[in-house]
Amino acid sequence: MSEWDESAHLGLTTVAVQAFLAPLDEASGRADLVARRLAEAIRLGLILDRERLPPETKLAEQLGVSTVTLREALAVLREQGLVTTRRGRGGGTFVQAPADLVPGLVRRLRRFSIHGLRDLGDHRAAVSGTAARLAAERALPHEVDNLARQVERLRAATTGSERRRADTQFTIEVAAAAQSPRLTREELRLRAEVGDLLWLQLDAADHQASVRARGSLVEAIERHEPLPARDLAEEHVREDTTRLVNLRLRIYELDRTGQADQLLGQDTGVS
């Protein structure tokens, strides 16, 4: 990290906090839930690897939970090896993203039925498709410029965690260009829930195809073509869903023969 990297001092961005604050509000902040949400945020790249978390009192306040609850949650994360605490000067609690995310993701995917994955795809298509259509109707030139810049950041992203962040940012900015705080929040929630799964088995060629598709979407928005914009966004979601369903089918097959571990050894494109 460069000496000017502010994220190390600031902790979570406001967007990252908003992404999991709402679910916490509903469940009165139990420590295991807080731990699970923080673990998800780490997996999703909302909190970066090696990032220093804010002091406990500050973080507890940000998340709207008591210091005691937060301390318990951090103990859980420490046990899971997701954070580490260093004492002394320059010390604090640091994020330690797991080197290999794939085993955890495969376990998570196993909890989905095929129907559940299709339903997830339907929900995402409804949100992203509508956001794209409305953005094409409503976006002003400077908003289109922002989207184009975000596509360039996505193109430049190399690691899995950078791509996840850039793609999440793009998706959120399309919903913002649709002038809809609700769709923006919904995209953020969907990403917080399943954003990591979308990147399973995405290789470099897939990434390039995705960048091209995002580029076409921005062009449709710029030309004010609502229906093509919606179709492009839905198509993107459909491809994600097909990939996930294929992967889920293979896990069923390998589980039947007790060979699921094979999948964990393969290059699944997640770094």
Next chain:
Amino acid sequence: MRVAPRVREVLGDVVGELEQVFADLDTLGGRFADIATAGEPPQRESLAALRPTIFGVLAAHRGLVAGAGVITAPGLLRDAPRWLEWWWTKAAGTPEALRVNLDPAAPDFFDYTTADWYLTPERTLARQVTGPFVDYACTNEYTITLSVPVRAGERLLGMAAADVLAASVEQRVLGTLAAFDHPVILASADGRVIASNSPRWTPGLRIPPPSEPAEQAPLVSWTLVDAETL
């Protein structure tokens, strides 16, 4: 033409309030300039002295202003290339510091120098009203940003700015708009609906350029458009 003479009437109250916010931003900007030009180049910590003024802006305009602060021109501070001393009011009413990613290499880099509320006043060196837009980096509310360039001579130090809730503006103008017997639109200078008495023209929609140039309201550059001419 039916509506043009009435833009001041419709906006009278809200323009008065926004004028007051701008006046407070001038004060904030003045204090920012004092800090930025006092001897050594400032650092992030130097700007902490502005917090009482920023909190004062938030408190004075509660319900209208959701966030306020100063944004430094790149390179102004000696310990951070870019910085926002920005505070927003949470539901509980307490000010919360905005945290955004200011690392240019990061995929979620918050590049405020490309935002309209920074870019335009940087060029024009004049007060600017931007939006409405979805403020996804902060409150996620539908927002209008007021920004004031802060200078020391020729040199741009940054901006003093405040986020106004679009819903609060609607509340202040719609009573007057509703009294019109035909559809009218209060539109931003770049052609976005801020408020309208017509269900056909809800906030956020783009309007086509009006056939006749509409009179811009003082201060905010908003126009009142007769929807039947679109």
